[in-house]
Amino acid sequence: MEKIKESIVRHMKVLCEEIGARATGSKANTQAVQYAAETLERLGYEVTLQEFPCIDWQNRGAQLKIDGQALEVEVAEYAAPCEDSGELVFAETLEQLRNLNATNKLCVIYGELCKEPLMPKSMTFWNPEEHQAIIRELEEQKPSAVITVSFLSEVAVPIIQDGDFDIPCATVKGKYLPTLLQGKQAELTLDTERRQTTAANVIATFGQGKKVSFSAHIDTKPTTPGALDNASGTAALLVLAERLAKTEETFQKEIVLFNGEDYYSMPGEMTFMNQSLTVPEEYLWAVNVDGIGMKDSKTSYSFYACSELFEQRFERFAVDNDEFEKTEPWPMGDHMLFAGAGIPAIALTSSKITTLMEMVMHTPKDNLSIVDYERIAETVCFLDQAVETFTEE
Incomplete structure (x- = not known):
C-alpha cells in the first residue's frame, strides 16, 4: 500500500503543482496529456491520442464601472x-x-x-x-x-x-x-481571447478480447489545480494501469482519460462517444473515477445500466471494504457515456464531495491540502481486486 501511495503522490504533484490548471486546449493541458500518455506507453499499453477541435480561452481580467x-x-x-x-x-x-x-x-x-x-x-x-x-x-x-x-x-x-x-x-x-x-450607465471591459486549437483524449489498451474500461477526466477548470477534480482520479488510474499490466486476463484493459469534462461542450466525451462507443458489445463493464480522495470521507459507488445480478455481485465484493459505500446514482459525469450506450457502469467518488461543490470545486482551493492519499490508494487496490474477483466469477 505504501508504494502505491508514493506513486499517487508523485503523479498528483506533477499534475497539480508542476503542471497546474489543465483547462482543455491550454498548453498545460497538452503537457498533462503527454505526461499521462508517456506513462502508459512505458507500462506497455498501446496508446492513442484521440484529437478534437476546441478553444484555448485566455482571460486577462475584467473591469466594471457603474455610474x-x-x-x-x-x-x-x-x-x-x-x-x-x-x-x-x-x-x-x-x-x-x-x-x-x-x-x-x-x-x-x-x-x-x-x-x-x-x-x-x-x-x-x-x-x-x-x-x-x-x-x-x-x-x-x-x-x-x-x-x-x-x-x-x-x-x-x-x-x-x-x-x-x-x-x-x-x-x-x-x-x-x-x-x-x-x-444608469456602465462601462465594461473584458480582456479575453478565444484561440482555435486542438486537444486530445488519452486511450490506452492492454491485452485482447472484450474490454473492461476505467475512465477519469484529466482536464480542469481554468483557475484550479484540480486535485480532487480530477487529478486524484487520473493518478489512481495511472497507478492501477501499472498493476493491471502485470496480470494476464481473458479481457482487454482500457484506460480512458477524458479531456473536456470541465469544458463547456464536453468535446472529448462527444468525440469518444462518436468514435469509440459505436460497438457497445465490445465492452463488458466500465468504471469512472471522479472526485475520490477527499479527507474525512469514504468513497462511494453507484450503478448505471447494470443488471440486478451485476449489482449483487459487486455489492457482495464491496461489503468487505469498510471505506466504500453504495450511494444513489448521480446522472452527471463521464460514466453516463457508457451507461447511455447500454454498458454496465460504476461511478466512484468521495461520499462527501457535494459539501465542496459551491466553495471549493473549480477554485484554487481544490489543491493537494484537501487530499487523503490513503483513500486514493485504497481505491486502486479496490479496483484491482474487483477485476480479479469478477474474472474469477
Missing part, C-alpha cells in the same frame, strides 16, 4: 472580449427579458433568470427548454454585453459559460445587485 464607480466583477468562462459603455437595462424574469429593449445596451439579468447555471447551447445530454429560451432571447435582443448576478451573495457563480455564446458576458456576486439596480 463612474468601480464594482467587483469576474469574466464568465469562455466569454468573448469587449470594451463597452452605455445604458444599463434589467430583467428578472423571462417575461421581462422578452419585453426589454436591450439592443446595444448592457443587460443585467438576475433573479429567476440566474437561479442556476444555464446549459451551453451545444449541450445535448441535458438542456432544459427554460435555459434555451433565456439564451435565445438574449441573442435576439442583441445587447452589447450581459452581466449576470449570482444566486450566492459572496460567490460570483457564472450563469453563462459557453464558448458558442458570442455576446460578451460577465458575472458579479449577489450582494452587488442593489448597486446595479440603482445604476
